Amino acid sequence: MRRLALGALVALLALSPTAGAATTQTSLSEIEGEVMCPVCGTLLELAESPQALRQKVFIKRLVAEGESKEQIKDALVAEYGAEVLALPEGDGFSLSAYVVPVIAFIVAAIALAFAVWKWRRQGGDSSGPIRPAADGPDADDRRRLDEDLDRYDL
């Protein structure tokens, strides 16, 4: 009896709507934020040009046909070329879009470290020539100072 109940439960779960979650259903709003309108040069979700509207219709049709997000993106690339993708693909020349900022950051960090090292080696003061220490009051000032102190001497 217990086995029968367990079997029924498994069958029920298999038939439930969430069982089909493996097939990722996508939508226009999900895709239009990740692809470009080639004519407008903006994200498709921001574009309202006639070409963008045709592109949206194309995406809607493919969504209705049950295509996945990746399949729809592939179809857009086949129509408009790789430039239609808002985020470049991570291979070939497009990889430079990810690699160059990292290299630039490393080079900048090295340059900064080198600058700090050089600054500290020079004595930590890069404000120009060192000023000579003051010589103190001259004879005139010293005499006036003594007179003032005498005047207030209690």
Add this chain to the structure above:
Amino acid sequence: MLSSLAVVGVLAIVGLLVFGLLSKGSNLEPGDPAPTTALPRLEGEGTESLADYRGSWVLVNIWASWCIPCREEAPALEALQGEYGGEKFTVLGIDSSDLSDDGRRFVEEFGLTYPQLHDGDGDFADEFGATGVPESYLVDPRGKVRVLARGAVSEEYLENEVEPLLKGKS
């Protein structure tokens, strides 16, 4: 050391700017050689290039199905093809920044009989320095641009600017 790094950085930025400008393409003028990049046919398999038409006059017409002026000029272009199309001349349609299905429907709707190529990413139009659609470029048998029109062409324009060249009157 730091000054060398700064120079390299500045050169890299200038290089990127120059690359960006060059990759945008330049506006073709009469006398300039027309681009010969191969493009896929809009209908059927395979590719074609302007080089395949060397020896003939070609009126390259850059269009898109979503472009209203392109609809207005299509009958005039088809009429020109009907009158002059053959070994010595053809209109060559370039469906640019457009979905190929939409492009094919456009061709069917207007009954266009001249060859059509698909420039989905618009790069070929950029090579011409096209500023939009439609634009038309008359390319001579040696592959050089002779006349260009930005915007829709009319029957009158074709009669006055294109036909005299095809007839050898200019």
